[in-house]
Amino acid sequence: MSRKLRMGMIGGGIGSFIGDVHRKAAAIDGMIDLVCGAFSSNADKSIQSGKDLFLAENRCYASFKEMILTEKQLLEDVKMDFVAIVTPNHMHFEPAKLALENGFHVVCDKPMTLTIEQALELEEVQKKSGKLFALTHNYTGHPMVKQAKAMVANGDLGEIRKIQVQYLQGWLSTSVEKTGQKQASWRTDPKKSGIGGALGDIGTHAENLVEYITGLKIDEIAADLGVFGDDRVLDDDGNLLLRMENGAKGTMSISQIALGEENNLAIKVYGKKGSLEWHQENPNELITHWLEEPVKIFTPNGNDLYPEALNVSRIPAGHPEGYLEAFATIYKNFATHLMAVKNNEIIEKPDYPTIKDGVRGMQFIYAAVSSDKNNAAWTTL
Amino acid sequence: MSRKLRMGMIGGGIGSFIGDVHRKAAAIDGMIDLVCGAFSSNADKSIQSGKDLFLAENRCYASFKEMILTEKQLLEDVKMDFVAIVTPNHMHFEPAKLALENGFHVVCDKPMTLTIEQALELEEVQKKSGKLFALTHNYTGHPMVKQAKAMVANGDLGEIRKIQVQYLQGWLSTSVEKTGQKQASWRTDPKKSGIGGALGDIGTHAENLVEYITGLKIDEIAADLGVFGDDRVLDDDGNLLLRMENGAKGTMSISQIALGEENNLAIKVYGKKGSLEWHQENPNELITHWLEEPVKIFTPNGNDLYPEALNVSRIPAGHPEGYLEAFATIYKNFATHLMAVKNNEIIEKPDYPTIKDGVRGMQFIYAAVSSDKNNAAWTTL
Amino acid sequence: MSRKLRMGMIGGGIGSFIGDVHRKAAAIDGMIDLVCGAFSSNADKSIQSGKDLFLAENRCYASFKEMILTEKQLLEDVKMDFVAIVTPNHMHFEPAKLALENGFHVVCDKPMTLTIEQALELEEVQKKSGKLFALTHNYTGHPMVKQAKAMVANGDLGEIRKIQVQYLQGWLSTSVEKTGQKQASWRTDPKKSGIGGALGDIGTHAENLVEYITGLKIDEIAADLGVFGDDRVLDDDGNLLLRMENGAKGTMSISQIALGEENNLAIKVYGKKGSLEWHQENPNELITHWLEEPVKIFTPNGNDLYPEALNVSRIPAGHPEGYLEAFATIYKNFATHLMAVKNNEIIEKPDYPTIKDGVRGMQFIYAAVSSDKNNAAWTTL
Amino acid sequence: MSRKLRMGMIGGGIGSFIGDVHRKAAAIDGMIDLVCGAFSSNADKSIQSGKDLFLAENRCYASFKEMILTEKQLLEDVKMDFVAIVTPNHMHFEPAKLALENGFHVVCDKPMTLTIEQALELEEVQKKSGKLFALTHNYTGHPMVKQAKAMVANGDLGEIRKIQVQYLQGWLSTSVEKTGQKQASWRTDPKKSGIGGALGDIGTHAENLVEYITGLKIDEIAADLGVFGDDRVLDDDGNLLLRMENGAKGTMSISQIALGEENNLAIKVYGKKGSLEWHQENPNELITHWLEEPVKIFTPNGNDLYPEALNVSRIPAGHPEGYLEAFATIYKNFATHLMAVKNNEIIEKPDYPTIKDGVRGMQFIYAAVSSDKNNAAWTTL
Structure with a gap:
């Protein structure tokens, strides 16, 4: 057994x-x-x-x-x-x-x-x-995302001032939902997808990633959504302004009609002392900038990482981990927590997205749709 | 003589x-x-x-x-x-x-x-x-920017749907204007700089590049400006939503407090049939995406370019031209025009920014400042 | 069950x-x-x-x-x-x-x-x-390596003329084998590793990748091996010239003292009509060049791939697969073959490295060591 | 006047x-x-x-x-x-x-x-x-090449162990010399080009760059030259092993039939304490690796540069300088020297290639041709 x-x-x-x-x-x-x-x-x-x-x-x-x-x-x-x-x-x-x-x-x-x-x-x-309840915001499972979060949390970047986040895909550039493609048909159907299209499918990932890495809540957003596909009713594109709880500002760009983009989730975070940049399509690099030092690039299992990043690397430096491995880290951390629970042990800070992240994501979708209906008026999450 | x-x-x-x-x-x-x-x-x-x-x-x-x-x-x-x-x-x-x-x-x-x-x-x-009057929007002098403009003009990308443009610098992350640095001191002084800080210095380049490449006018903008430097009065950061005259949407992010960024002007343009991406810091590449074909990267004097791009390359493929060369192309095209004028010859379509671009830039600055004062309300240029 | x-x-x-x-x-x-x-x-x-x-x-x-x-x-x-x-x-x-x-x-x-x-x-x-016998030359499991092989096999590149291959690591830059690090200690011990150090550990991967992608046998090599680590007896570095059976020429550079390199296996293959380039550390790109066309970059599950490449992609374009997935493809193809055998079915061309690749790898090690002993004299595999 | x-x-x-x-x-x-x-x-x-x-x-x-x-x-x-x-x-x-x-x-x-x-x-x-006599080995004029040289000279990399250098072009992949193309016709004609083809045209640049950056002389080489173009008599391709005066080893790959390569001169230098990497086609980056620190990337006028690099940057960080600017630096340093001579002033260490570099280049060509004639036997420069 x-x-x-x-x-x-x-x-x-x-x-x-x-x-x-x-x-x-x-x-x-x-x-x-x-x-x-x-x-x-x-x-x-x-x-x-x-x-x-x-x-x-x-x-x-x-x-x-x-x-x-x-x-x-x-x-x-x-x-x-x-x-x-x-x-x-x-x-x-x-x-x-x-x-x-x-x-x-x-x-x-x-x-x-x-x-x-x-x-x-x-x-x-x-x-x-x-x-237990885990929500698979899988991108938070990447070692370099953990490193980014740890750098911000440890104050390496100083006070955060500016954020750029994007999640760009192009697979809905044409009317694939009319060809019987199953992925497209339910995602463009409000009965199955809800009030958000791209917003729910990828926008929530972008929102979650911003708050995960910065440790800051998005305070309010101004959303200008687009519906470019023929006969579509749900957003397939969105351009948003962000205001964070600490006064930082930023932009979010999401799209499923950004032709040619495959799965281009990326984030830049600028602080008073340093800044960082991460790209999902090349997830094994964390690019950082500093006031007095040259550009530094961190890699999984490379030099000078925080334990939070080291702990989630499975293989030696230079052996790229990808989408499935980051996804697996959500499962692994959930499973570790669950095994502990079954053994009546206690895990200090289980690190995986929970039902709170799920509620937050829904608030984001609703705020964005509401803002868009009001001509991109500022709307609190 | x-x-x-x-x-x-x-x-x-x-x-x-x-x-x-x-x-x-x-x-x-x-x-x-x-x-x-x-x-x-x-x-x-x-x-x-x-x-x-x-x-x-x-x-x-x-x-x-x-x-x-x-x-x-x-x-x-x-x-x-x-x-x-x-x-x-x-x-x-x-x-x-x-x-x-x-x-x-x-x-x-x-x-x-x-x-x-x-x-x-x-x-x-x-x-x-x-x-004659030439305005030095120098970035339009790059061969790959010419290629981008020609591709859009020839319909290669189809109808434009989405735009992302950014111009990010970090050199005003600290209060350099207080150290006697001349470049910083006049740029942060409204008497010398005008009502826009980063807006005028770099935002106008971003605005000009968008309209140059796409051939589309920016119809209205929603601008959320930031003033992060101590005791500054002019914007040193800006996050904007764009609506183009044809219904395309987009974001613009500009900053001079984006720590670590050197001179990161970049643009992405997404159409119904193709998309393109250009980065000033690596100006000798034009990355393009297509519905049915693999990613294609164009290079100065490389294969399959439009004459508009070939005409402005000075040296063979793989010999990088940079900032000065693009700047020089403004001068070269202006000088060619002026020589023709002096010789009573006619140049069909002189290709350099003119006083119209200058007026347009000022309209952009004024619209952005006005939008920002109205909590990022949509404002027509 | x-x-x-x-x-x-x-x-x-x-x-x-x-x-x-x-x-x-x-x-x-x-x-x-x-x-x-x-x-x-x-x-x-x-x-x-x-x-x-x-x-x-x-x-x-x-x-x-x-x-x-x-x-x-x-x-x-x-x-x-x-x-x-x-x-x-x-x-x-x-x-x-x-x-x-x-x-x-x-x-x-x-x-x-x-x-x-x-x-x-x-x-x-x-x-x-x-x-059945499978040898885990895992790098041949990458979708873009399959695409590369298919492109050569289909004649897209024309006759092959030049090859560059490298497998560079830096983890033996210092005497880690003296610190009790297990991976290092057996790899530097001829009793456990054999007559080749880096040659066996990574050189065989490079050799296998060259022959896999090009479909050409390495005819002879000239090898100048290096032993840079203190008290080491086995090669930790190698510089080789290659002559292929069809007259193509090339270089191979392998090292475990290339400080800072993580797992930098890379190959370039130049033909009369096209060329290609693949990097293990960024495995989801295949860069290709052509006589008359711009640079084209192929991606897993992207446009215009051969079935050989499409068949081994597990997830949509832009969702990076990595080292483990390529390794898994060896297991998957082996398992598919074995299931067929158990069901008395026939698999046309099972695609995984076999005992022949293993013999070939040993011949490579022996030829390289022999060449090196003869001051890099040409030696047939 | x-x-x-x-x-x-x-x-x-x-x-x-x-x-x-x-x-x-x-x-x-x-x-x-x-x-x-x-x-x-x-x-x-x-x-x-x-x-x-x-x-x-x-x-x-x-x-x-x-x-x-x-x-x-x-x-x-x-x-x-x-x-x-x-x-x-x-x-x-x-x-x-x-x-x-x-x-x-x-x-x-x-x-x-x-x-x-x-x-x-x-x-x-x-x-x-x-x-005065200046030889235009222009690539040594790049700020990041100066930085590389200064880093080696200051011992930042420790003892040099391994070198990889390549200079790859593809413009002679077809018989362009038969089309009347002037550049190609004299370069493939031994009466005008000498005993070396690609060797003289680009190999000398590679040789010069290696010795300039490392401060080490190439001791001996083993050269396997290729003549791939129809009816050509001079080498259009070369694969070489290098042995440096200090015991470092390496490879050099040069080609003018590496189809699709534009002007891909690149060098990697590995020491005991650090390593560096520079690419001519993206000349404004110097990538470095370290035993204990993350990857660091230096940029012209960026943080933490040696004066030798700062002195040759003309424009602020992020404003790319290219081929012409590096070439211009040879002229500038020569002109500065000449002005001093005319003014009876003394320049401490004029920094431009001289007649000695010219003699060295000819020795390299002759050694390579001789080695190749002897089936790539080791030949001293």
């Missing part, structure tokens, strides 16, 4: 993008076994997906309800420990609530829910349940 | 930054001789500067007025053809007006004047004079 | 670098379960390592012999399918031979054996056994 | 590449006037070239002999001070000798002469003449 943690997956059937990412991310560090799943709202597809994933047939469920209620009955050392929810946005709330209420911990993709009301309700459910 | 054009310089004495730049830029292509100058409002300093520059002593003047009025009297093939005005902003209008009114052509640094009223008046003076 | 493949590991106990890499690489794609191991020649350490990896205690073995002979007795659907050998070089041959002779397939780290004689003998053993 | 230095040019008529480069480089810093020239062996073409350059007609000469002998007769403050020789290699020796013997200083393009015998003779002539 393996003593790894046991994961049940909701969503992520054949042909899914993010389900496969979650599975690989959960597998890398050898702490988690996928033991069951309800991979699709279509029962046949769900079961076929489970088979393709080498699962035991009796752990391939026809629905998430069936899975949660059935697994609940299994022996303590057989049943799943937690669910991973990897469905479109509108299918996060229900399974998350049901899982928490039935004693399962939850890993959930972002944005956390369809509506702000769901987010606040889920926060209450989670509190009551006492179960 | 050399048949080169003869230049007289106003400003740019010993220790000046931009005066030296103008002299080198004017010299590179062998079409212009510096023959006289009023290099400083201090007569002794002016004359010493002229000597250091190997000028004949009788062509080193105590003031720009003396120079213009004296040179006017010289023989046609001796006297200066044009003046180059390289003084702080508040000293552009007067000499430019006097030069034009006395029959001299003008090359002037940017922003064009101290106030919008001066700009409009100068435009009238210039029209009446029939003399 | 999982229908995944079952892996037993030899070596790779607590604190190992490459053992952990193999485990993560084998786990990512969800096709392989680690079911047993002999992780150390120290029995206690082996068993503790197995426990830390959540293995069943009865599958943690005291020695590789015990493991192979015991597992052989287990039921068909319980016993391991293959062994992964992740020990220092001198401990590859014995376990590989024993595994093959007892009916187990083998994945083995490189260089394949301690001596050329062992390599040739193992090749015979493997032939007789009919079992 | 201008007090600038007066330059006469030999070669560099209409359509020339390098003549134009020399003129622009000499002009940038405002210390030198072009006053006369013998721009072509064709008298008409020479005179027309002079006119196009705005020279007085009586200073446009039909031959270099006429120029040297006529100018010699002019008044001291009218006649040229020095000649710039920008002809093909076979036309360096004669005019240089004549100029020196008639009292003119000399700036000469590289390689210095057609043969080693000419080089040694010219060295004698120059010694006797007491006149």
Whole structure:
């Protein structure tokens, strides 16, 4: 009997993008076994997906309800420990609530829910349940993002004055949602995506990254959203001004019609004493500038890093880690926390995004949409 | 007797930054001789500067007025053809007006004047004079900027949807203006700089570059300016939203307190069919993206360029041209035009920034300051 | 009962670098379960390592012999399918031979054996056994390396004329082997490493990459090896000239004393019609040059790729894959082949390095050492 | 009467590449006037070239002999001070000798002469003449090359162990010399180019750069030259091993058939304590690595530079200088020296390449050709 943690997956059937990412991310560090799943709202597809994933047939469920209620009955050392929810946005709330209420911990993709009301309700459910909840803001898992956060927290950069953040993609430059492309069709559908398009899909990552690295809250935003795709109703582009709680100012640029951009999340943070720059597409570099010293570039497992960065590097310097590894770090830190909980041990500061980040993300989406409706008027988060 | 054009310089004495730049830029292509100058409002300093520059002593003047009025009297093939005005902003209008009114052509640094009223008046003076006027928005002189403009003009990118432009410097991160640093002291002084700080010094370059490359006018802006330096009154930072005349949207980020940034002017333009990206600090690359093709990088004198780009490359591919060469291209195109005028020849479309660009820059500064005063309300240029 | 493949590991106990890499690489794609191991020649350490990896205690073995002979007795659907050998070089041959002779397939780290004689003998053993054998030349698993190979194979570059390859590290710049650092101590010890130091550890990767991408054999080499570390006996640096079978020429530079280099494997291949360039530290770019076209950069899952490249990308464009993913592709292709074999299916051209690559690598080491002894005389592989 | 230095040019008529480069480089810093020239062996073409350059007609000469002998007769403050020789290699020796013997200083393009015998003779002539002689190894004029040299000289890198240098171009990938392209035709013609093709044209730059930065002499080389172009007799490609006087080892790769390479001169130098890396195509960065510190990147006029680097930067940090500016620095340092000589002042250590560098370059070419003829046997310079 393996003593790894046991994961049940909701969503992520054949042909899914993010389900496969979650599975690989959960597998890398050898702490988690996928033991069951309800991979699709279509029962046949769900079961076929489970088979393709080498699962035991009796752990391939026809629905998430069936899975949660059935697994609940299994022996303590057989049943799943937690669910991973990897469905479109509108299918996060229900399974998350049901899982928490039935004693399962939850890993959930972002944005956390369809509506702000769901987010606040889920926060209450989670509190009551006492179960763990991780939200996969995966980019915070990169060693150089940890280094950036630690540098700001340690005051290396001095007071923060200016921020530039962007998350640019181009895959919705044409009307791919009309071609039957599944990823595009639900993301452009307000019933499945919520009131934000690019805002929810990538804007929340940008918002989360800013607050994670700087340790500062975004105070208010002015958002000018764009809807460039034919017949689209949700934003596929956004240009925002930021004001941070400490007086720092900045810009955020997000887009899914920035033709040619693949997954260009990047951030620059300027302080009174130093500044830093990080690019997701080349994640193994942290570029820093200083008042009196030359440009310094930090690399994973390279010289002069904070422990927070060293701790999350898996392989020696110069062996690039990528998207899956950063994603895996969310799972690893969650799994470490969960193992501790199961062993009645205490983890000082578990480092993964939680339900609070999920609520914050929904507040960001709502503030941006509201600002945009008011011709980019300043709006508090 | 050399048949080169003869230049007289106003400003740019010993220790000046931009005066030296103008002299080198004017010299590179062998079409212009510096023959006289009023290099400083201090007569002794002016004359010493002229000597250091190997000028004949009788062509080193105590003031720009003396120079213009004296040179006017010289023989046609001796006297200066044009003046180059390289003084702080508040000293552009007067000499430019006097030069034009006395029959001299003008090359002037940017922003064009101290106030919008001066700009409009100068435009009238210039029209009446029939003399040439070049404004040194030098970044438009780069081969890859020419290529970018030509690609947009030829429709390669399709309809433009999104723009990101930034001009980031960090040299005012500390209070250098209090140390007696001359460049900093006049740029932070509204009497010498005007109502815009970073806005005038670098923001106008960003504005000009956007309109030059895209061929689109900025319709309205929302500007959130920052004043971070101790005791400063002028903006040293700005975050702006852009709306273009065709419906494209974008952001502009400018700063002189972006610590560690040297001279980071960069632009991205996204269209329906392609996109492009150019960085001043690495100016010999134009990065482009396409719907169906891989990333393509164009280089000066490389493959597949438009004539507009080929025409301004001086040396073979891989031999980097830089800031001075782009600056020199403004002078070269101005000189070519002026030689043609002197020979009663006609140049089809002289390619250098003119007094119109100068007026436009002032409108941008005024709109940004006004928007900022109204809490970043949308303001038309 | 999982229908995944079952892996037993030899070596790779607590604190190992490459053992952990193999485990993560084998786990990512969800096709392989680690079911047993002999992780150390120290029995206690082996068993503790197995426990830390959540293995069943009865599958943690005291020695590789015990493991192979015991597992052989287990039921068909319980016993391991293959062994992964992740020990220092001198401990590859014995376990590989024993595994093959007892009916187990083998994945083995490189260089394949301690001596050329062992390599040739193992090749015979493997032939007789009919079992699969994969050598983890992991860098050939990168999507952009597959694209490079496909481009050459399809003639896009024309006849190859020139090659530059380098594999540069700096971690042996100081005498780390004297500090008890395990990785350094066995790699600098000829009893454990063989006659090549950097040659075996990284030179074989460079050699393999050249032949993999170009499809050309290295005909002869002239090698000038360096031994810079105090008291070292094995090469820690090498400078080589290459002559390829088709008349192409080139250089190879390898080093473990190239201070500051992390893991800088890079290759350039120049043909009559095009050229390409790939860098391991930024593996998600393939830079190409052409006679008449601009520079083109290919990216995983980007535009215009060959199927060979598309097939190995796991995640969308712009989501960087790294070292572990490329390593995983070796495991994935091996596992796909092995599953087919188990199902009596046929795989057309399994794409992973085999025992032939292992023999070739040993020939390279021996030719280089021999050339160096003869003052860099040309030596045939 | 201008007090600038007066330059006469030999070669560099209409359509020339390098003549134009020399003129622009000499002009940038405002210390030198072009006053006369013998721009072509064709008298008409020479005179027309002079006119196009705005020279007085009586200073446009039909031959270099006429120029040297006529100018010699002019008044001291009218006649040229020095000649710039920008002809093909076979036309360096004669005019240089004549100029020196008639009292003119000399700036000469590289390689210095057609043969080693000419080089040694010219060295004698120059010694006797007491006149200055500059050789335009222009790449040593870059601020970051000066910084590199200063860092090595100050021991920052410790003892040098390994060197990688390359100079790669692709413009001779096809038989352009058969199309009438002038640059290609003389460079591939041994009568005009000498015994080295790429060796002389670019290899000498690589050799010079290595010795300039490291302060070490190349002791011996093993050269495997390639002749890839159809019907070519001179090398268009070379792969070399290097052994430095201090025991350091390295590789040199040069090519003019490295398709797609534009002007890719690059060098890496590895020491016991640090290492550095510089790329001509992106010349405003010096990348350095250290035992205990992160990667540091130095930039012109950036933080923490040696005076040697600061002294040659013309414009503020972030305003890129390029090929012409580095070339101009050779002229500037030569002109500064010459002005001092004319004023009977003494310059401590004039920093520009001299006739010694020219002799060294010829020795390099001869050693490489000899080594290649002996199947890449080690050959002393």
